[in-house]
Amino acid sequence: MNKKTAVTATLLSGALLFFSFHKPADNKKGFVVKGHIRGLTDSAIYLAYGTLGTMKADTARVVNGSFVFKGSVKEPLYGMLFNKNYSVKVDMFVDNGAITINGSVDSVYDVKVSGPAVVNEFAKYNQQLLDTRKPVQTIYEQMLAAYKANDSVALKTTRAAFDSARNLQTKQAADIQMAYIKQHPHSPVSAWELVHIVSDKNLEESSRLFNAMDKTVQQSSLGQEIATRIKTLSSIVTGKQAPAFTQQSVQNQPVSLSSYAGKYVLLEFWASWCGPCRAENPNLRKDYQQYHQKGFEVLAVSLDHVKENWEKAIAQDSLPWTHVSDLKGWKNEVGQLYGVNAVPANFLIDPSGKIIAQNLRGEALNKKLAEIWP
Template structure:
């Protein structure tokens, strides 16, 4: 019997290895860049994040791996050896979709000017962006150009800044409208799901979004992106003010499970944040002050982190002096509680009364302070 089992395992092992064999490659040639130039890639495949890096040799680099379907990537090129962080936030960066394909990326000087070949998925992505008016990054770049057209005096003028901002917001809204239209007109396209997922936002208009979602190709609805959007649609109903807050249990910083149900009888702020979120960290001093003021009167905070690196999460808690309950499954944007609550951006929060009912959404700063003062004073 043991021999049969071993033989069966020996038979299966090559199959398992084959199943994870590389099914995509991204081969690049950017001028003649060499050491210390580095290329970095982060990509999301069906809810699972991956990252890789490679040194450029005479401008050439290659990434390869295995994906289950279409993947969304951020690629950054560090020309001078400044490291990934500098390359990602201030350097030569592109965002794109690719599939199980052999893709070539070429340019004389930069990723920003690169041409893609060999990718049907990228061609569809490019056509989708042209249909909706461009990527968010392109619109952001355009608004910066718009602002810089002004004289130094104009750039200090609030009316000028307001006019630039108004044009930007109008472009964003036009893009969102076109995304809804694209989803309606191309239900069999993968990018209809991409369009609808982005256009739906955090506060989903169920009457508008759900019919479009249900019309999408079933295979796309069953991807991780599709499931996440379905959760957001469902969450928009269950996390409205007046509803009972969805219960959850997640591990704290020492791996001990903590449940929202265990806090019944207290006023609880369910707060979603991350160590890398600037606005979240900026709000922390106010949360510290409010917690110190009301914790002995029955106020509690349970912070759900969307971090995926435990060390950074713990470092931020200690540095900001956050002396309350912290939980996370370290799955980043795929945090199970975040998906349960339909959280698409941070900071996000839900204020829950002693009976477990949601009495406030998105409260922070003075609106939160005022609400807590009404409750406890």
């Protein structure tokens, strides 16, 4: 196929995808997901589907590895099939119509999903991502075997190979993801993928990709989430004033960001259940002890739900700075204001209230503070 023919085929494919993905949903008919996972012994299995902000989950009874879900969606949405311990985890798209799932618990990378056009399109795309993970999984199993055998030589070798394979896989997956988004501006799958990669580091490119999408995709629930995230992140880029807020402290007292005017303050987002956050706390505590008397403050916003867990983590990690939360988890209002969708995350704010750096960890934070107070 020559270049001209290839371009023509791509355009025709895009047009067909547009009409397939965006035909009016038959909400009265809804969807029926029929699945069979060989070797599945769980009594129940779950199907979560929706957008990042509006995910719902259904439960189905498993009989001899078979199960059925029924429901209805107003538009195609991402879904995930999983069991209690996640030994089965299948990424998929859900749309009204008949959907089938077939596979085995012994080969979760080869579970097949088929159904309406968008379901098939995502399955094809997702298989490309899964194929990049297989070599990593193979080396991981070798590393685990070396660990269990207490073979230090093999463990060192396989660990190095695992790190290399994982880095390669991350790049391959990112390349596949970006290529898909660029080549399928009419697909809701592209919206689902884009909403996951929008960050303060790629706002300009993300905005271009979103603006290139079909209007129907932009106006979908996923599209609206992308637009909201781009708008939010645009308001908290380095160099802009930090958005003001007030939230209750662990002692149930209101604390405002404005009360830190005239000081350098690190706005730290964390949670008691976040392992990387807890691992970073000793480094942050060391920097706080070194620079607090010079005017460095930390204001920690917790994404916890349970106050007791929050209080226990503060005490266990000996965190002397001010802590606030509304105990709404990922829906923490300050977290949403600052576009936080992963923790740990932080913003360094100067005495005038301007954001001067983001996501400083370990030596990076110490280096920045040393620049401020040589």
